[in-house]
Amino acid sequence: MTTDKQTRVAVLLGSTRSGSLNRRIAEHLRDNAPAGVTVDVVEGLDTVPFYSEEIDGDTVPASASSLRQAVASADRVLAVTPEYNGTMPAVLNNAIDWLSRPYGQGAIVGKPFAAIGATPTPYGGKWSHEHARHSAKIAGAVVVDGIVVDVAAVEGDPLTDEAKVQELLGALDALVAHEAEVAA
Secondary structure, eight states: OOOOOOEEEEEEESOOOTTOHHHHHHHHHHHTOOTTEEEEEEOOGGGSOOOOTTTSSSSOOHHHHHHHHHHHTOSEEEEEOOOBTTBOOHHHHHHHHHHTOSTTTSTTTTOEEEEEEEESSTTTTHHHHHHHHHHHHHHTOEEOTTOOEEEEOTTSOGGGOHHHHHHHHHHHHHHHHSOOOOOO
16 A cells, blocks of 8 residues: 555653753654654653643643644654653653543544663663553553564663664654554
């Protein structure tokens, strides 16, 4: 099946540091996306207030509205994140909370989702990625099975290792190739 449609992937970045390894991974994926794929790194997760129903009414904070619009306009969602104390960073968890509302209709509902990334530990962020997938699934995303890239960056920059780069690009390819479930 051939299509001229551009597939848009929204990247939720778990790290807020400007030069972080996970930001560099996200930017590498953006800059090396295959033909027909646009990768947008969603900026400003650190400016989105903590989710509260008290501020999620008729007037939503601009940063939360921008986040929702970025994900709503995407075909796929990819979390690229480190691990903080054995789980996902608060900015990523908060983003998923905002994207899950309104219940059953949030911007992430029905979107194919994957979580990948790197940390300078032997485990490569696997708990963070597992927790992000779990939270996104509860929020209504369609977590794509088999996309697991937990890069242990203990021995250096994985972007200088061609095998690791191909593994990261392969995760993007698998997410894009996943057929979204059609709602009945």
